[in-house]
Amino acid sequence: MLLDATAPRTRRAILAAALGAAAATVASALGRPLPVTAANGDYVRVGDSFTGSGPTTLTNTVTDPGSILVADAIRGVSTIGSGVYGRSTSNNGVYGRSTSGCGVLGVSSASAGVTGTSTDSLGIIGATQNGTKGGILGMSIGDGTGLAGHTYSGSPGGEIPDAPAKTGVYGAAHQAGGVGGYFTCASDGTALKVVGKATFDRAGRLKIAAGRSEAIKTLAGVTTSSVVVATMQTHRTGNYVAAVVPHAGYFTIHLGKALTANTYVSYFVLN
Numbered sequence: 001m002l003l004d005a006t007a008p009r010t011r012r013a014i015l016a017a018a019l020g021a022a023a024a025t026v027a028s029a030l031g032r033p034l035p036v037t038a039a040n041g042d043y044v045r046v047g048d049s050f051t052g053s054g055p056t057t058l059t060n061t062v063t064d065p066g067s068i069l070v071a072d073a074i075r076g077v078s079t080i081g082s083g084v085y086g087r088s089t090s091n092n093g094v095y096g097r098s099t100s101g102c103g104v105l106g107v108s109s110a111s112a113g114v115t116g117t118s119t120d121s122l123g124i125i126g127a128t129q130n131g132t133k134g135g136i137l138g139m140s141i142g143d144g145t146g147l148a149g150h151t152y153s154g155s156p157g158g159e160i161p162d163a164p165a166k167t168g169v170y171g172a173a174h175q176a177g178g179v180g181g182y183f184t185c186a187s188d189g190t191a192l193k194v195v196g197k198a199t200f201d202r203a204g205r206l207k208i209a210a211g212r213s214e215a216i217k218t219l220a221g222v223t224t225s226s227v228v229v230a231t232m233q234t235h236r237t238g239n240y241v242a243a244v245v246p247h248a249g250y251f252t253i254h255l256g257k258a259l260t261a262n263t264y265v266s267y268f269v270l271n
Contacts, residue, residue: 102137138169145170151178202269205233206253213258218250219269226251226271233264241265 040052062071076084086094096104106114116124124136138147145163150156153175163170171181183191208215222228226246230253232239243254244267253265 205264205266208263210259210261213255215253222246228269230267233266236263
């Protein structure tokens with residue numbers, strides 16, 4: 001039997017059609033991701049960017065100490081880039097705070113655990129409140145370097161040089177006039193305290209042959225304003241270091257009189 005397309009539809013037919021359309025819409029929505037927007041309260045979808053006017057907080061309520069591997073609130077994993085990247089135009093790029101553990105913990109099996117770089121300020125700032133572990137803690141498991149600091153006039157332009165093995169803290173300035181390590185304190189404090197041996201590459205011993213009353217030591221960086229200290233390391237009755245005169249690139253140690261036998265004299269260049 002042929003149907004008349006122009007015949008009026010009954011109320012029951014209209015309701016059935018509307019319900020069918022609504023069910024199809026719901027099924028379609030459940031079968032695909034929600035649309036991406038950039039407003040507060042929206043869902044976060046992988047691979048998209050979002051902007052909000054307040055912080056986003058993720059809390060993990062795991063408290064079982066045996067489940068530490070699943071207790072992280074946020075994990076970032078990348079095969080070639082940064083696992084977690086933080087950026088700010090006027091404040092900290094990444095801020096970490098803990099009441100019992102490390103504020104920020106970085107671990108690497110082949111490179112630096114934590115790297116901080118700045119173009120006009122400090123690369124890394126660490127602070128502790130009444131703590132005894134230090135604002136910044138650097139540890140090396142094995143024969144590496146616990147904490148290394150480098151400064152350059154511009155971009156390093158390649159691999160950062162390796163630090164000495166078995167070294168707790170290493171500082172290096174790779175530009176003219178730079179300072180590898182700078183320490184300061186209040187007028188009644190101590191800027192540098194060394195417990196144990198100290199080694200200086202601008203200190204050493206000279207052998208002055210018998211019959212001579214002076215010795216010349218060539219050393220790069222010495223100027224006419226350098227402070228050089230020298231003392232005799234071999235006892236020679238009646239003889240002594242009369243003066244140490246610095247020159248450009250060397251200094252001269254003058255004795256009180258000519259030696260009667262070979263004698264050792266030690267020196268220390270302070271600047």
